[in-house]
Amino acid sequence: xxxxxxxxxxxxxxxxxxxxxxxxxxxxxxxxxxxxxxxxxxxxxxxxxxxxxxxxxxxxxxxxxxxxxxxxxxxxxxxxxxxxxxxxxxxxxxxxxxxxxxxxxxxxxxxxxxxxxxxxxxxxxxxxxxxxxxxxxxxxxxxxxxxxxxxxxxxxxxxxxxxxxxxxxxxxxxxxxxxxxxxxxxxxxxxxxxxxx
Numbered sequence: 001x002x003x004x005x006x007x008x009x010x011x012x013x014x015x016x017x018x019x020x021x022x023x024x025x026x027x028x029x030x031x032x033x034x035x036x037x038x039x040x041x042x043x044x045x046x047x048x049x050x051x052x053x054x055x056x057x058x059x060x061x062x063x064x065x066x067x068x069x070x071x072x073x074x075x076x077x078x079x080x081x082x083x084x085x086x087x088x089x090x091x092x093x094x095x096x097x098x099x100x101x102x103x104x105x106x107x108x109x110x111x112x113x114x115x116x117x118x119x120x121x122x123x124x125x126x127x128x129x130x131x132x133x134x135x136x137x138x139x140x141x142x143x144x145x146x147x148x149x150x151x152x153x154x155x156x157x158x159x160x161x162x163x164x165x166x167x168x169x170x171x172x173x174x175x176x177x178x179x180x181x182x183x184x185x186x187x188x189x190x191x192x193x194x195x196x197x
Contacts, residue, residue: 066111067174073108074167077101098164106159108170109152116148116177123184129191140183148176 085097123141127133155169 065115066108067115067177069108069111070167070170070174073104073170076104077167099162101164102159102162105165105170106156109156109159109173112170112173112177113148113152116152116173116180119177119180119184120145123180123187126184126187126191130187137187141180144176144180144183148173151176 085094089097120141127137127141151169151173155165155173158169159165
C-alpha cells in the first residue's frame with residue numbers, strides 16, 4: 001500500500017506556510033501604503049470653503065461664525081429626541097425628521113469648514129506680517145489642516161450617505177477650529193510692539 005505522508009517533509013510544510021505568510025504580509029503592506037496614499041491625496045486637496053476664503057481681504061470677515069453654535073446643535077441631536085420620535089410618530093414622520101437632522105448637520109459641517117478656512121486664511125495673513133515665521137509654526141498649521149480635511153471629508157461623506165452622525169466628530173472639528181484660532185490669536189499678540197513703561 002502506498003502512503004502519501006512520507007512525501008510531506010516538515011521542511012516542505014514550513015516553506016509553504018512561510019510563503020503564504022510572506023504573501024499576506026506583502027498584501028497587508030500594499031494595502032497600508034494604498035490607504036496612506038489615499039489619505040494624503042484627500043488631505044492635499046483644498047476644501048471648497050478654503051478656495052472661497054482666499055478671496056476675502058477684510059480681516060474682520062475672517063473670524064469664525066458657526067463653531068459657536070455647537071452646544072445648540074448637540075442639544076438638538078440628543079438621543080432622547082430620537083427615542084421620543086420613534087415611539088410617538090409614524091415611520092414617514094420619523095424619516096422626514098431624520099432627513100431634516102441630516103441636513104442640519106450637513107449645513108453645520110459646511111459652516112465649520114468655512115470657519116476653519118477663514119481662520120486659516122487669517123493665520124496665513126498674520127504669518128506673512130511676522131518678521132520671522134518658523135518652520136514649526138508652518139508645520140503646526142499643516143498638521144491641523146491635514147487633520148481637519150480628513151475628518152471633515154469623512155464626516156461629510158458619512159452624513160451625505162444618510163447615516164446618523166454622533167456629535168464626536170463635530171466636537172473634534174470645532175476643537176480644531178478653536179486650536180487654530182488660539183494659535184492665530186497668539187501669533188497676533190506677538191506682532192504687537194512691546195510696551196515700554
